[in-house]
Every structure is written in C-alpha cells, then in structure tokens.
Amino acid sequence: MQRKRIENIPETITREISEKIIRNELKPGERIYEAKIAEELGVSRSPVREALRILEKNRLVELIPRKGARVAEISSAHIEWFYDVFEALYGLAARKVTEKAGEQDRADLGAALEKIEAAASAKDVEKYYEGIFEFAAIGMRAAANPLLAQILMDLWPSNRRIQYATISRRKDTLEENAGFFRKIYELLDSPDEVEAEAAVRAYARNEKQVALEMIYGKKRENDRDGNTKS
Amino acid sequence: MQRKRIENIPETITREISEKIIRNELKPGERIYEAKIAEELGVSRSPVREALRILEKNRLVELIPRKGARVAEISSAHIEWFYDVFEALYGLAARKVTEKAGEQDRADLGAALEKIEAAASAKDVEKYYEGIFEFAAIGMRAAANPLLAQILMDLWPSNRRIQYATISRRKDTLEENAGFFRKIYELLDSPDEVEAEAAVRAYARNEKQVALEMIYGKKRENDRDGNTKS
DNA sequence: AAATTGCACATTGTCGACAATCGACATTAA
DNA sequence: TTAATGTCGATTGTCGACAATGTGCAATTT
Incomplete structure (x- = not known):
C-alpha cells in the first residue's frame, strides 16, 4: 500500500x-x-x-x-550575497562528502551525474535541473550534517529563482556546466577533500559570474580572482 | 519620548x-x-x-x-554539525570584513574588543558574552551580506545554548579566548583576507573542541562509533 | 498653494471555537 | 499470553470574527 x-x-x-x-x-x-x-x-x-x-x-x-x-527583491547585490553563502556552504558539504560518503552514496551520485549528462546532451533544461537537485540532495545526505542540509534546502528555491532568470542563455551552456559536475564527482572520490571543495567552489563562482553577466551585463572584470589551479 | x-x-x-x-x-x-x-x-x-x-x-x-x-536534542554530533557550519560561515564573514570594512566599522570592532578584554580580565562571563555578541554583530554589518547575517543571527541562540552548557569551565579560559578575538581583530586589518579567515576558523575549531571535551569528556579516543549507552 | 490634521478604509494580529488527527489504553480473539 | 482492533482523551490544524494598526485621502489651517 x-x-x-x-x-x-x-x-x-x-x-x-x-x-x-x-x-x-x-x-x-x-x-x-x-x-x-x-x-x-x-x-x-x-x-x-x-x-x-x-x-x-x-x-x-x-x-x-x-x-x-x-x-523579495533581486539585484546584483542579492545575487552576490547568495552565491557567496552558497559557495561557503557547498564547499563545506563537498569536503564532508569526500570524508564520509559510503559506497551507496557514491553509486547514487554517479546515477544522478548520468542523469545530468543525459539531460545536458539532450538540452533538456527541466531534466537537467531535476538532475542537479538530486545530485545536491544525495550530497547532503552523504555529508551527514542535517543542519547544513536544512540550511541549503531552505535556500534552494532562491537558487532556482536566480537560475530561472537566466534560463534562456543556459540552454547553450548546459554541457559545459555538466562538466563541472563530472569533475566534482570525480574529486569526491579522491582522498583529498581540499580539491573536492575547490571544485565545488569553482562551480559556485562560475554560477555567480554567469548570473551576474546574464542579468546585469558584463560590467565586472575579474581583477584579482585568486583562482589557483595546481 | x-x-x-x-x-x-x-x-x-x-x-x-x-x-x-x-x-x-x-x-x-x-x-x-x-x-x-x-x-x-x-x-x-x-x-x-x-x-x-x-x-x-x-x-x-x-x-x-x-x-x-x-x-531540540543536543549531542556531540549536534555540536559538530553546528560548529562546522559556524566555521564555514564566520570564515566567509571574516574574509568579507577584511575586504569591505570601513573606518567606522574598525573603530566599533575595536571598542567591542576592549569590552571583551575587560570582561575577560574581570572574569565577568555575562559581559564577555555581551561583548562577543557585539563583536559578531558589528562584523555582520561590516561584512555587508544580509543573507549571511540573517543566517548567523538565526543560529546565535544555538551558539549561546552550547556555550551555556560549558559555562562553568569557561570562566578559566576567558582570557585565552579573548586572545582569539584580539588576533582576529588585528588580522581583519591586514590586507590578506585569507589569514583573517584562517584565524576565525581556528577560533571556531577551538570552540568545537572545548564544547566536545567539556560535555562528553574525552571518551572519544579509540571509539569510532561512540555509541556506548548504559 | 503647501503643510498639517483627522477620518475612513484596508490589512495584519489575536482570539475562542470547532475539526481532524494521533497515541494510549482497554477489550477481544487466537 | 500475545497480537489485533476499537474507542476515547489529548493535541494540533483550521476557521471565521473581532481588535489593533497602518495608509491614503480629504478637509482645514496657515
């Protein structure tokens, strides 16, 4: 029943x-x-x-x-505020996932990744968003921090709202974006949680950049970005 | 009126x-x-x-x-969850403060620091807590991210709750703790936001450690599960 | 005419009553 | 005895009505 x-x-x-x-x-x-x-x-x-x-x-x-x-209002300042918090919290989540995820979690993350990549190559935006939601939800579970999970889940609708505002341009960058998730997925398996965190943070910064350029034109250059790749 | x-x-x-x-x-x-x-x-x-x-x-x-x-329950797991989030978010706040704080902010932070140090040497726990609350509140303002500020303010009562549980032991470590704030204050002025963030994160990790030892003793050395119910 | 005051209306805040749901206990059947 | 089931009291969820408050307009004063 x-x-x-x-x-x-x-x-x-x-x-x-x-x-x-x-x-x-x-x-x-x-x-x-x-x-x-x-x-x-x-x-x-x-x-x-x-x-x-x-x-x-x-x-x-x-x-x-x-x-x-x-x-609620939505401005370039709001978007910056949001993604700065997003970056800090998902960065933490990524580190925890590499430390704590079990076999089942990794398998589920892999399945979600497949869904993301399939949706990306089919240019199916709805399915793509479903996929990244699942990926995030599984990640939350694997990170094993309910407080973190709840804060991030409360914030999800704001994420969707910002993404929705940029939906037209996003269709073109779906596959590029899916690449972030593959990289994140692969690093979650590595023994180095710092790299996994860095990958997620890079994704967050990219999202911020895209959203800002999309909505408010490209009036911001990355003067001293500090993006250290080793 | x-x-x-x-x-x-x-x-x-x-x-x-x-x-x-x-x-x-x-x-x-x-x-x-x-x-x-x-x-x-x-x-x-x-x-x-x-x-x-x-x-x-x-x-x-x-x-x-x-x-x-x-x-709400309160366990060693809860405390870890809390301080992990605390560390990530206050770390972000510290970085933003070094980037954005103006003269007035720095002066106010200095005043709050004096209050903290005075309370510490007088071993006045109530005043000390008032002081660190002010310090945090001014920091929030200076960090100029209302979303971050609101999340952290919503979490403050949990912070107080955990600290209250460890209040007896804390009287002895007040001055040591005040030292953290002096260091943070000084680094907020430095041009290197990474160091400021690191100082705040160190403070958070120390708080976590103290709370865990205080409440759960040092029973968590070789016990991987930690599920010892009598 | 511009500013101030007072009034009427629109909207949120609070209340007490009723409905829906849950948990514990007792009753019954095997 | 033990498990299943029905009933009853306790508690949360929802409702419509009233109170308190804020907003905008109009009348009045300078």
Whole structure:
C-alpha cells in the first residue's frame, strides 16, 4: 500500500506561490495579501500565514511586521550575497562528502551525474535541473550534517529563482556546466577533500559570474580572482 | 519620548522559551504544548504557534507536523554539525570584513574588543558574552551580506545554548579566548583576507573542541562509533 | 498653494471555537 | 499470553470574527 505522503495545506500554498515567484509572475516588491490568497485557494488565512513564513525562510518573500509580505527583491547585490553563502556552504558539504560518503552514496551520485549528462546532451533544461537537485540532495545526505542540509534546502528555491532568470542563455551552456559536475564527482572520490571543495567552489563562482553577466551585463572584470589551479 | 522598538507578542514568547531552553530548564526532547504556554502567558495559541516557528529557525525546538514541538536534542554530533557550519560561515564573514570594512566599522570592532578584554580580565562571563555578541554583530554589518547575517543571527541562540552548557569551565579560559578575538581583530586589518579567515576558523575549531571535551569528556579516543549507552 | 490634521478604509494580529488527527489504553480473539 | 482492533482523551490544524494598526485621502489651517 502506497503510504503517499500527504501534503499539508501550508505546503501546497507555499509551492503555489513559490512557483509564481520563481517564474517571475509575481514581481519583486509586489505586495502579497493574506486574504486574497486565502480566498483564491478557498482556505482561511491561518495556513496562508504559515505558508508566508516558509516563503520567508526560502528568501522568496520579505515579511515586515504589521505591514505584510512582499516578493523579495533581486539585484546584483542579492545575487552576490547568495552565491557567496552558497559557495561557503557547498564547499563545506563537498569536503564532508569526500570524508564520509559510503559506497551507496557514491553509486547514487554517479546515477544522478548520468542523469545530468543525459539531460545536458539532450538540452533538456527541466531534466537537467531535476538532475542537479538530486545530485545536491544525495550530497547532503552523504555529508551527514542535517543542519547544513536544512540550511541549503531552505535556500534552494532562491537558487532556482536566480537560475530561472537566466534560463534562456543556459540552454547553450548546459554541457559545459555538466562538466563541472563530472569533475566534482570525480574529486569526491579522491582522498583529498581540499580539491573536492575547490571544485565545488569553482562551480559556485562560475554560477555567480554567469548570473551576474546574464542579468546585469558584463560590467565586472575579474581583477584579482585568486583562482589557483595546481 | 523614546520611540523604543515595541516587541511583538511572539517575540516576547520566543525570548521567554528561548531562555528556558538555553538555561536547560526545558530539557532536550521535552514536549512543548501550545495550549499550556498560551495559558501560562495569558494569550491565545496563535502567537505561541508563531513563536514556535521562530524557535525552530533558531534550532532550539523541533517541530513535527501534527505531532507538535519538542526541545531540540543536543549531542556531540549536534555540536559538530553546528560548529562546522559556524566555521564555514564566520570564515566567509571574516574574509568579507577584511575586504569591505570601513573606518567606522574598525573603530566599533575595536571598542567591542576592549569590552571583551575587560570582561575577560574581570572574569565577568555575562559581559564577555555581551561583548562577543557585539563583536559578531558589528562584523555582520561590516561584512555587508544580509543573507549571511540573517543566517548567523538565526543560529546565535544555538551558539549561546552550547556555550551555556560549558559555562562553568569557561570562566578559566576567558582570557585565552579573548586572545582569539584580539588576533582576529588585528588580522581583519591586514590586507590578506585569507589569514583573517584562517584565524576565525581556528577560533571556531577551538570552540568545537572545548564544547566536545567539556560535555562528553574525552571518551572519544579509540571509539569510532561512540555509541556506548548504559 | 503647501503643510498639517483627522477620518475612513484596508490589512495584519489575536482570539475562542470547532475539526481532524494521533497515541494510549482497554477489550477481544487466537 | 500475545497480537489485533476499537474507542476515547489529548493535541494540533483550521476557521471565521473581532481588535489593533497602518495608509491614503480629504478637509482645514496657515
């Protein structure tokens, strides 16, 4: 008997609004009214309120007490802030994975990588995103740090939002990007966790660069990048 | 008239419960009932519910849907998880501070450092904690990354909780600890952000070590699993 | 006309009541 | 005795109504 996980009402509402923000149907700065959402979905305001708190955790909305909810802004500064944190935390995750991952984890990561590469060569963006999500999720499990996992999972929707904004250009760079994952995968097996961390950090910096150039033109040169390759 | 920031009811409740958990008056694993808290404080369950979500963000309680809230566990694994994340994020913050801090920031950091050192030589633990909180808060501002700041601030109560558990032993090591902050402060001024990051990471690793030894003794030498229940 | 004040409306915050769900216990059957 | 099942109390989830607060407009004053 399939004990299907029943989705909460707040989770459903969260997903609903989440998608709209990621797809930019709800614009940055736009007000979100509890009563309006509640009526649209035929529920009371209580679960809507809870959904808005979850969306705040996901950094998709900003809540101001007694003033309400707005769709979170997104600027070049936001993108830098996001990827700097992303780099630090996924770097840590990579180091932990090389230290702790077992056979099963490595096999699962390999399977996810295949999915990523298949999607990349087929230029299937949806499948590609599914793949990197799986890769990340398996990595979280293997890193064996639930606190880290939860922080990163809370941040994932913001990641998707930024990626979505750059989706048109991304179709061309899918295979190049998949290359990062292969490299990461191979280094996760190495005995040197520093190299694995470096690979993930390089990926994060690349994502940041792509997003910034994509959205705000290429107004930033890498003066002193410090990218030491040995 | 001082336009003091008015504290929300949920914030008040959060602080109330927060203190109890940090002081270990509410034990790990203990159930927290919405109705009970609501009655004790003479409010309805709505603000209590919201307070519990905030406490979940602070990692002081764990919420399980349709089952309720429990005081978060605290084990050697939890401590390792916490300080690994702490190290990665404060390391990032340190690097950013060396890059971005202005004159005012550095002056404020210096003032906070003085407070820390004064409290340390007076062996005033409360003042010492105030000092390091200020130091961290100013650092957050100087690092100029609100996302990072918010994540770290959400984690602060967990930090306090772990430190509180080791408070008795800490009185002796206050000055040694203050030394870390002086070193960090001096390196934040150096042009080399890598060294500043390294100093902060060393501090984090030391905190982890102290907490682990303090709470779990040195029982973890040849025991790879560490699962010794009596 | 510009600034200030007061008022009306829109929106969030809080409340008490009811519904849905979970866990423990007792009852029954093998 | 032990395992399965039904029932009951306790607890969380949801609801609609009311209270408190903030916002924008209009009237008033200078």
